[in-house]
Amino acid sequence: MSRIEARRDEDTVAAGPLVDRLLGGLPAEAVLTDPDVTASYAHDMASFCPAGSPAAVVLPRTVEQVQHVMRTATELRVPVVPQGARTGLSGAANATDGCIVLSLTRMDRILEIDPVDRIAVVEPGVINAALSRAVAEHGLAYPPDPSSWEMCTIGGNIGTASGGLCCVKYGVTAEYVLGLDVVLADGRLLTTGRRTVKGVAGYDLTRLFVGSEGSLGIVVRAVLALRPKPPEQLVLAAEFASGAAASDAVCRIMAGGHVPSLLELMDRTTVKAVNDMARMGLPESTEALLLAAFDTTDPAADLAALGALCEEAGATQVVPAEDAAESEMLLQARRMSLVALEAVKGTTMIDDVCVPRSRLGELIEGVERISGKHGLTIGVVAHAGDGNTHPTVCFDASDPDESRRARESFDEIMALGLELGGTITGEHGVGVLKKEWLAREAGPVSMEMQRAVKHAFDPLNILNPGKLF
Structure with a gap:
């Protein structure tokens, strides 16, 4: 018997x-074991992140089923990797060898929308865009809007503490999660937070789970804050002869007290990629x-004032959109940027x-140097x-030397961000991609305390092991 055949027999015995x-x-339909099928659940959308082979993929529909999975995993000491739509960019949803992949995509019900309390109660598999459209029918809005909002799930958004295009005015996911139901590693159900606008009873365990990348528990229900649906937005496009000039305009806008609902930047490389x-x-x-x-209520006047600041900063052309359709076209161009760069x-x-706004220009110039180097x-x-910047390194994965240079440039950009007083991740999370960099940013005392929190919730280290630390 060959070594490969022997290993397969061992895996079968262990998985049985x-x-x-x-x-x-x-x-039976909730438990997948065909290797060709389970392999498709092995990783998210990040590059350079190792992924193992799961023993099984489980697709529960109820809280009780999730509890059963965690009790089984605890009894058998099997690691569990929670997943949403796998649109993440840090390897946080990547499988480990012999794990249970716990895909929550079938728990996709919007359980409640309350216009008086301005909350929605949802399961983790609800798609971000689906929630936004559902609450809009009640005159409400759920502001967090990652670029992948047509695909990503609320559970994944909570796990990575994701942001989006409208964060500049409305904030990030963490600011909208009021309460959670979480299945712990041993199968117990923990309820955190509240349904009320205010609430300061005890430690804020809700915020602890937001951004924890499935390493502390499995989110099975979320109480989310909603806001009144805002008026339709109008967009302005301003062209600049340099990234530094555009960054100067951003500083002028923010220092002037303006509160745009969106303020996004695309460099020449990105613009060309989108056009192509x-x-x-x-x-x-x-x-x-x-x-x-x-x-x-008067976006045209606000855009005019903002346009004037752009011109003061050296904009070569300022073009406000004439209507909602033209505005949506510009936003669609921004949303497809990362896909276009991949091509x-x-x-x-x-x-x-992510760096302080005042140092955005320095980061852009630094990325240009790294690109040339x-x-x-x-x-x-x-x-x-x-x-929050997304420098995107384009490379040929089949070329070993180019892949090496891509990884080196990626690391140099993170180092530059820290030098400028920033952070290695503004919204994508740590996963496996940035574990070493988390330790550099946080320092030994912080890492010691974070590991202690992890041990308190997951003493057997079966929840998404190998991520974050």
Whole structure:
């Protein structure tokens, strides 16, 4: 018998009791074991992140089924990797060898929308865009809107503490999660938080789970804050001869007390990539394109004031959208930026460095130097209003030398972000991609305390092991 055949036999023996135990509390269609099928659940959308082979993929529909999975995992000491839509960019949803992949996509019910209390109660598999459309029918809005909002799930958004295009005015996911139901590692059900606007009873365990990447428990229900649906926004596009000039405009806008609903930046490389993919007709003569929007009662007046600040900062052209359709076209161009950059070379490493707004220009200039040093195409797209940049390294994954240079440039961008007083991740999370960098940013005392929290919730280390630390 060959070594490969022997290993397969060992895996079958090991997986047998596990699958039998899982099927004791789950319907057969909820437990997947075909290796060709389970392999498709092995990883998210991040590059350079190792992924193992799961023993089984489980797709529960109820809280009780999730509890059964965790009790089984605890009894058999089997790791569990929670997953949403796998749109993440840090490897946080990547499988480990022999694990149970716990896919929560079938728990996709919107349980309640309350216009008086302005809350929605949802299961983790609800798609972000589906929730936004559902609450809009009640005159409400759920503001967090990642670029992948048509695909990503609320559970995944909570796990990575995701942001989006409208964060500059409305904030990030963490600010909208009021309460959670969480299945712990041993199968117990924990309820955190509240349904009320205010609440300060005890430690804020809700915020602890937001951004924990499934390493502390499995979110099975969330109480989310809603806001009144704002007026339709209008968008302005401003062209600049340099990233530094565009960054100066961002500083002038924020210092002037303006509160745009969106303030996004696309560099020349990104603009060209979007045009090549979608023929959108964006101005490729610009070095930096700034998109700004207002959803106020008089957006045209607000855009005019903002446009004047852009011109003071050196904008070569300022063009306000004439209507909602033109505004949506510009926003669609921004949303497809990362996909368009991936098409440049076939593979990307998408960084997620966030710096103080006042140092945004320094980061953009630094990325240009790093790009030249390594001879790589690096496009920059940014949530400029909150300093969250996405330098995107384009490379050929089949070329070992180019892959090496891509990884080195990625790391140098993170180092630059820390030098500028920023953070290694503004919204994508740590996963496996940035574990070493988390330790550098947080320091030994913080890491000691974070590991202590992890041990308190998951003493057997079966919840998404190998992520974060």
